[in-house]
Amino acid sequence: xxxxxxxxxxxxxxxxxxxxAACADALTExxxxxxxxxxxxxxxxxxxAGMGHIVAMDxxxxxxxxxxxxxxxxxxxxxxxxxxxxxxxxxxxxVAADDEEMQVVAQKCAFYxxxxxxxxxxxSRQLAAVEPSLxxxxxxxxxxxxxxxxxxxxLAAWLLKRACARGAALRIGIKVxxxxxxxxxxxxxxxxxxxMALVAVGAQAKALLPEIQLRPRKGHxxxxxxxxxxxxxxxxELGYLKSAHGSTGDSxxxxxxxxxxxxxxxxxxxQFDNNRAEVDHGMAQRMLAxxxxxxxxxxxxxxxxxxxxxxxxxxxxxxxxxxxxxxPNVWLATGxxxxxxxxxxxxxxxxxxxxxxxxxxxxxxxxxxxxxxQIDARSACATAPSALAAIGGAGHA
Amino acid sequence: xxxxxxxxxxxxxxxxxxAGMAAAATACAAxxxxxxxxxxxxxxxxxxxxxxxxxxxxxxxxxxxxxHLQRSAAGSGGLARLQQTRVVGMPRAxxxxxxxxxxxxxxxxxxxxxxxxxxxxxxxxxxxTHPRVMGAxxxxxxxxxxxxxVGRRVIVAGSGPLLLAVANYLRHAGAxxxxxxxxxxxxxxxxxxxxxxxxxxxxxxxxxxxGGLIGTRYCADAWPLRAQESGGRLSVTLQIGKRRRVETxxxxxxxxxxxxxxxxxxxxxxxxxxxxxxxVDDCQETSVKHVFAAGELTGIGGVExxxxxxxxxxxxxxxxxxxxxxxxxxxxxxxxxxxxxxxAFTLRPELKTLAGPDEIICRCxxxxxxxxxxxDGDQTFHSLHDAKLHTRCGMGPCQGRIxxxxxxxxxxxxxxxxxxxxxxxxxxxxxxxxxxx
Amino acid sequence: xxDTVVIIINGRPHQVAEQSTVAAAxxxxxxxLFRTSVSGQGRGPLCGMGICMECRVEIxxxxxxxxxxxxxxxxxxxxxxx
Numbered sequence: 001x002x003x004x005x006x007x008x009x010x011x012x013x014x015x016x017x018x019x020x021a022a023c024a025d026a027l028t029e030x031x032x033x034x035x036x037x038x039x040x041x042x043x044x045x046x047x048x049a050g051m052g053h054i055v056a057m058d059x060x061x062x063x064x065x066x067x068x069x070x071x072x073x074x075x076x077x078x079x080x081x082x083x084x085x086x087x088x089x090x091x092x093x094x095v096a097a098d099d100e101e102m103q104v105v106a107q108k109c110a111f112y113x114x115x116x117x118x119x120x121x122x123x124s125r126q127l128a129a130v131e132p133s134l135x136x137x138x139x140x141x142x143x144x145x146x147x148x149x150x151x152x153x154x155l156a157a158w159l160l161k162r163a164c165a166r167g168a169a170l171r172i173g174i175k176v177x178x179x180x181x182x183x184x185x186x187x188x189x190x191x192x193x194x195x196m197a198l199v200a201v202g203a204q205a206k207a208l209l210p211e212i213q214l215r216p217r218k219g220h221x222x223x224x225x226x227x228x229x230x231x232x233x234x235x236x237e238l239g240y241l242k243s244a245h246g247s248t249g250d251s252x253x254x255x256x257x258x259x260x261x262x263x264x265x266x267x268x269x270x271q272f273d274n275n276r277a278e279v280d281h282g283m284a285q286r287m288l289a290x291x292x293x294x295x296x297x298x299x300x301x302x303x304x305x306x307x308x309x310x311x312x313x314x315x316x317x318x319x320x321x322x323x324x325x326x327x328p329n330v331w332l333a334t335g336x337x338x339x340x341x342x343x344x345x346x347x348x349x350x351x352x353x354x355x356x357x358x359x360x361x362x363x364x365x366x367x368x369x370x371x372x373x374q375i376d377a378r379s380a381c382a383t384a385p386s387a388l389a390a391i392g393g394a395g396h397a
Numbered sequence: 398x399x400x401x402x403x404x405x406x407x408x409x410x411x412x413x414x415x416a417g418m419a420a421a422a423t424a425c426a427a428x429x430x431x432x433x434x435x436x437x438x439x440x441x442x443x444x445x446x447x448x449x450x451x452x453x454x455x456x457x458x459x460x461x462x463x464x465h466l467q468r469s470a471a472g473s474g475g476l477a478r479l480q481q482t483r484v485v486g487m488p489r490a491x492x493x494x495x496x497x498x499x500x501x502x503x504x505x506x507x508x509x510x511x512x513x514x515x516x517x518x519x520x521x522x523x524x525x526t527h528p529r530v531m532g533a534x535x536x537x538x539x540x541x542x543x544x545x546x547v548g549r550r551v552i553v554a555g556s557g558p559l560l561l562a563v564a565n566y567l568r569h570a571g572a573x574x575x576x577x578x579x580x581x582x583x584x585x586x587x588x589x590x591x592x593x594x595x596x597x598x599x600x601x602x603x604x605x606x607x608g609g610l611i612g613t614r615y616c617a618d619a620w621p622l623r624a625q626e627s628g629g630r631l632s633v634t635l636q637i638g639k640r641r642r643v644e645t646x647x648x649x650x651x652x653x654x655x656x657x658x659x660x661x662x663x664x665x666x667x668x669x670x671x672x673x674x675x676x677v678d679d680c681q682e683t684s685v686k687h688v689f690a691a692g693e694l695t696g697i698g699g700v701e702x703x704x705x706x707x708x709x710x711x712x713x714x715x716x717x718x719x720x721x722x723x724x725x726x727x728x729x730x731x732x733x734x735x736x737x738x739x740x741a742f743t744l745r746p747e748l749k750t751l752a753g754p755d756e757i758i759c760r761c762x763x764x765x766x767x768x769x770x771x772x773d774g775d776q777t778f779h780s781l782h783d784a785k786l787h788t789r790c791g792m793g794p795c796q797g798r799i800x801x802x803x804x805x806x807x808x809x810x811x812x813x814x815x816x817x818x819x820x821x822x823x824x825x826x827x828x829x830x831x832x833x834x
Numbered sequence: 835x836x837d838t839v840v841i842i843i844n845g846r847p848h849q850v851a852e853q854s855t856v857a858a859a860x861x862x863x864x865x866x867l868f869r870t871s872v873s874g875q876g877r878g879p880l881c882g883m884g885i886c887m888e889c890r891v892e893i894x895x896x897x898x899x900x901x902x903x904x905x906x907x908x909x910x911x912x913x914x915x916x
Contacts, residue, residue, distance in 0.1 A: 041783040048786050084787070153786040172779050225794050225822060225890075225898045226872075261872075266825070279818050281488030288829035299826035302898040304794045306818055306828070436884055438905060443883055481903075483884070516885050528866040528878030538882030539902065543854025544861050658885070760880070761887060763873040794887040794898070799880070822887070822898065 008033045009195040009355075012184050014176050014208070017047035018152050018344040019333050020200035021159035026348035027198075028166035030356050035192060037174040037184070042160055043153030046202045046340060049309020051221065051257055051267055052150045053234055054342050055092055058111050062318055062366035067339060068117060069362045070346035075146060077345075084154035086260035092147040093122070093131065093233040095254070095294065096139050101238040105142045118145050133230055133297045149234055149257055152341050179208060179330055198351065200333040202340065203312040212320065213374050214335055216310035218271040220284045225302040228262035237294060252287040254294040264301060266291045268338075272313075279306045311337045314374060321347050321367040322354060325375050331355075332369045401830035402502045406432040406477065408714045409493065409506035411484055411661060414442020416692025416703035416710075417512035418462045423711030424510070425469040425476040431715075432477035433466070434484060434495065434504065440466055442514050443534055444562075444700060446541045458700065479504070485827065486818035487664050496823050501830035508687045508714040511662050511675070512707060515693035517559075517652035518802050520744075521758050521766065522751035524624030525651070529631045533563040533652040540570050547571030549647040552633050554578035554621045557654045557742045558699070564613055567650070576644060578619035578635050580653065581742045586617045589741035620748060624649050636747075654742055656802045657693045663816040670695075672805075672812060680713035680721055681706055689714055698735030705731055749807045758807075759800040761793020769804065781805065782813045794822045839908040844915075856901035856912055857882070857889045868901060868914050876915075892916055 008031050013020045016038035024036045038044070054074050057067045081087050096102045105121055112119035120143040127134065127141045164170055175187035176197075183193040199205050203216035237254040255267040269287045274280065284306050292299050314320060314335040324330035333347050350367070353360045369375065410421045413435035421433040433440070439447055445459040469476040479495070482502065486494040493504040517532045524530060531539070533555055540546045550573045553564045557579075564574045579586065619637040626632075633644045662675045668684035670676040675690040677683055683690050689710040692703035705727040712721045752758070754767025768788045770777065778784035781791065781804060790804065791797030797814040805812040819828060837852040843865060850859035857879045860868065867876035868889050879889035884903040892913040893899040901912070 041779050041786070043786060044783070157787060222825070222828070224825065227897055279486075281486060281494070281818070284818075285488075285829060285831065288825055289831060292825065292829050299824065299829065300896050301825050302794065302822045303819060303825045303828055304822045305792075305796065307815075436903060516881055516883060519880065519886075526871075526875055526877065528868070528876055531879060532881050532886075535880055535882035535886075539855075539858050539861065539879060542882070542902065543851045543858035757871075757873075757875075760871070760877070763871050763875070794890070795885060799886050821884070824896075 010035070010193070012037060012192050012194040012197045014038075014179075014184065014197055014199050015045075015201035015204075016042045016156065016160060016170065016172070017045050017200065017202060018043065018156045018159075018341055019202070019336060019347055020198070021156040021163070022344040022348035023198055023200055023333055023351050024163035024168050025159040026352040027355070028163045028168050030352045032355070034163060034168040035171065035194070036160060036163070036168060037171045037176060037192070039173065039175045041172055042170070043156035045204070046309050046311060047152045047156055049219070049221070049307060050152060050311075050338065050341055051255070051265055052152045052341050053092070053257065054148045054150060055234070055339070056112070056117050056144060056147060057339065057342075058108055059317065063339075064111075064115065065362045066319070066343050066346045066367065068115065069349075070343045071147065073345040073349065074148070074150075074342070078148075081150070082154055082158050084151065085158065086151040086154075087148055088150075088258065088260050089146075089148045090233050090258055091143055091145040093127070093235050094142040094144070095127070095134065095235055095237050096141060097237060097239065097294075099139055102139045104238050105140060108142050112142075112144065119143065120145065131232060131235065133295050134235070135294055135296055138294075143233070147234060149259070150341065151260070155341075176208060179327075181329060194329075196329050196331060198331045198333055202334055202336070203310045205312065205332065205334040209324070209330070209332075211326075211375050212332070212334075212369075213315050214320075215272055215313045216275055217313040217337065218269070218274045218280075218308055218310055219267065219338070220269045220279065220287055220306060220308050222266040222284060222288060222303050222306045223259075224264040224266070224298075225304050226262035227264060227301050230297065230301065231256055231258045231264055231295070233258070235294075250283065252283070252290045254290050256291055256295060256298070264298070266298065266303075270311075275310075277308055279308055312340075313337045316371075316373065319343060319347065319367050320369040320374060321350050322364060322369055325370045335374075400500060402500065403505065404432065404477070404479070404502065405505040406430055407506070408432075408508045408510065408711075409434060409504055410510040410512060410711075411435075411493075412442065412512035412514050412692070413437065413440040413466075413478075413480075414444060414512060414514045414692060414703065415462065415700045416514070416694075416707035417442070417510070418466050419704045419707030420510045420512055420689075420691055420711035420714070421476055421707075422462070422465045422469045423708045424715045425711075427712060427715035427717050429715040430474065432479055432504065434479040434482050434493075436481060436483040438481050440478075443538060446538055462704070483821055483823075484661060485821050485823040487661075488818075494818075494827065496827040501827040508689065509665070510681075510689040510691060510707075510710045510714055511665070511667075511683075511694055512690075512692045512703070512710075513658040513661055513694060515655035515657045515697060516798065517555075518654045518656045518806070519651070519799055520653050520748055520751065520803050520806065521756050522621055522623065523753070523756060524631075525752075526757055526760060527624055527626065527631065529647065530624050530649045530651060533560055533650040535652070536648055536650040537563045537566050540567065540572075548573065550575065550645070551648045551650055552576055552578065552621075552635070552644050552646045553650045554619070554633075554635065555652040555654070556580045556744060557652070558738070559652060559655070561615070563650060568613065574613045576619075576635070577613060577615045578621060578637065579615065579617045580620040580745055580748060581617055582745070583617035585741045585743070589737055592737050620745075620751070621649065621651060622751065653744060653748065655693060655697045657697065659694060660796075660798075660816050660820040662688075662690055662694060664818060664820055673802075679725070680718055681710035682713060687714075696732070696735050698731055698738065702728070702731035702735055744806065752807075758804060759788075759790040759793065759797075761795050761800075762789040762791075764788045764790040764800075766807070769808070780813050781810055782815065785814060796820075839906055841906050841909070842911040844913055850906055852906065854906055856891065856893065856899075856904045856906055856910070858902075859906050860891070860901060860912065860914065865914055870915055890916075
């Protein structure tokens with residue numbers, strides 16, 4: 001701590017998923033006093049359900065900025081990550097199905113290169129050579145070599161361990177029922193007094209803050225038994241963009257990942273307005289049929305488990321990072337849709353920089369919960385980020 | 398993508414062990430268009446695997462039911478037999494997804510009878526992953542499937558009446574079985590044996606077993622401590638009462654009682670009376686309408702209980718509810734036996750500490766017991782599901798069927814591993830097959 | 835000797851009982867290591883009833899098949915140790 005006479009602000013991070021864990025890590029690094037609470041455990045929820053693809057995405061400039069920023073942070077940490085995080089620096093292959101999609105490959109390649117991301121176009125022959133299990137005759141792909149895959153729950157645990165080593169408290173089995181002006185109220189009747197609550201519970205944020213425009217977007221994944229070397233890169237069809245971009249209707253896309261274990265993780269599906277955790281067989285069937293159409297040999301692999309998860313989707317597909325528009329003691333770190341594993345690190349840096357009054361390393365405005373359309377119209381953006389100064393006093397360690 | 402065959406029945410029975418056979422034959426006799434589905438190529442389940450074959454320890458009761466079943470399946474409109482067919486999921490209401498050598502299959506039903514039986518409980522001890530250490534029922538099933546055992550020396554260990562049946566079978570098949578190590582307390586065993594007088598069939602069975610086992614020591618208060626390789630054979634250290642004894646053997650056949658295969662019932666949404674035990678009403682109907690359960694699923698109780706519950710379920714599913722009452726007395730007697738069985742063979746706490754922290758508990762993912770209590774450094778887990786996410790325990794292809802019950806026993810934690818499709822590993826092609834629905 | 839069939843185990847032909855499963859056939863010819871575990875241990879069948887997954891072998895090019903649940907068939911190719 002610095003010589004500041006002010007006590008460190010106490011922040012309750014609600015949610016011990018990857019985003020909450022990354023925020024706890026960054027906040028404790030900046031001298032804040034942090035308590036992390038979660039109903040179920042560390043790295044459950046969407047953190048456990050997702051693919052764990054660390055990816056630079058070019059959907060929009062703002063999405064690119066946050067994913068690239070975050071991916072760079074992850075890559076810098078690569079040597080420190082625990083073995084259980086199962087990091088594989090496999091890169092991403094965006095697979096084109098026809099000549100039209102090959103045009104997209106060229107555009108994407110130019111986009112990434114112009115922004116300092118390594119990218120490489122593969123033709124049909126090169127693609128077949130690096131991924132022989134793909135169906136023959138595909139025209140080519142875009143290789144993004146510095147993307148990677150991880151197994152997220154141990155990463156969340158590792159980040160929280162770092163936070164706890166700096167004094168953070170972790171309380172599991174705690175359900176927050178309400179955030180009041182002086183702290184968080186718990187379902188068991190207890191209270192935790194704090195200066196600020198940071199809500200990082202993904203799609204469940206809606207239960208605490210009903211005014212946020214957040215919709216759960218259900219996804220399915222299938223994992224196989226260990227079949228090493230069947231697939232070598234994270235493979236995503238370019239049509240994925242159509243699937244991920246559409247904000248209505250159910251969709252599936254070919255999205256296959258090699259795990260460090262030799263298992264093959266098969267995605268992906270997107271469904272709005274289905275809040276049941278049960279596997280929807282029809283959706284899983286469509287998703288697998290799509291995957292097999294790209295990779296016929298998948299049909300013979302042994303599938304050992306199917307599960308579902310819920311992405312927290314915002315109307316403009318960008319996360320909500322920063323102060324709640326109307327509640328000075330509430331900050332948000334949610335709405336990461338399918339990119340929370342990647343963008344957790346960037347999110348945490350943005351939150352810490354803003355709370356410390358520093359200039360953020362990338363512009364934070366695109367993710368501000370105050371931007372248009374993120375909050376129910378009845379709430380207005382009344383509080384400027386400068387209100388933070390009121391709770392400040394965090395010494396810079 | 399992929400052809401999906403479809404078969405439609407009034408009543409579908411899953412599992413062709415005693416409960417499923419009785420349910421199928423009874424439903425068929427009541428005029429229902431029924432199908433009996435099993436992942437084996439033969440009826441009989443684990444207990445009566447090939448039991449109508451003299452080479453495999455012919456059983457009078459088994460033969461009677463196998464013949465009964467064959468009569469049910471004879472002629473048109475009779476019982477359909479879907480053998481070597483594994484049910485892997487329930488894609489929609491009244492539909493099962495199954496897999497066989499011929500590919501994916503949808504089985505449609507109005508009424509479903511679950512008779513999915515039980516598996517052995519395996520507990521870890523040093524050496525339990527050695528390839529010559531097998532389940533007691535596991536070794537028996539391999540011998541019935543063609544493994545020559547003549548002249549082989551087998552130690553049978555663990556708990557429950559199955560150990561006697563296995564030892565008896567193995568001896569008849571030509572094995573040398575010097576010792577059965579039963580972990581239960583000798584006083585409880587004696588009390589249980591005395592109580593068998595109230596169920597004549599069991600008494601008969603016990604007497605037959607005793608006769609067949611002259612030359613094999615049956616030791617209560619006995620359990621395996623360690624098994625290790627020794628010149629191509631196994632050296633097995635046993636605790637017998639207060640003493641230790643080392644035996645050399647070709648196989649250690651070891652099972653600590655039975656655990657019901659409740660996965661399909663859980664997937665169907667059936668409520669449980671207690672962990673591992675599906676709740677049913679007088680007619681064996683579960684909390685899910687038109688889904689019935691019979692046999693080990695409703696409580697581990699052996700063949701008589703399975704048969705009478707199967708009969709009741711078969712009658713009720715076929716709409717002959719009024720005829721079930723005459724069987725309630727038999728079922729009550731079988732349930733009383735179940736309670737005595739459970740009491741006599743309660744697992745002793747010493748078994749929780751056979752394996753040290755370095756012993757593998759999850760055989761699919763090679764997770765050690767030590768990893769479970771203490772995570773990466775100083776983390777303790779809050780549930781089996783939590784431990785699974787962080788250690789991979791229960792994440793492999795058996796989906797926690799082996800390690801889940803063992804961890805629950807050792808740690809006292811609730812087995813909260815989630816049941817999701819496919820309930821058994823399935824080819825991606827099976828799950829991707831398009832039913833056009 | 836009961837009726838036999840010839841199956842190929844790890845590239846070599848073996849005569850095995852027609853009525854046996856792949857697991858029983860493998861053990862009969864002395865093949866006790868069916869698969870290599872994640873940490874490198876050799877494993878063989880445990881439950882004998884298609885649940886424990888310890889007896890997985892490659893059969894006719896399809897990986898991770900349950901040998902204890904699969905009857906032998908003439909000409910079948912089995913690979914162990916994977």
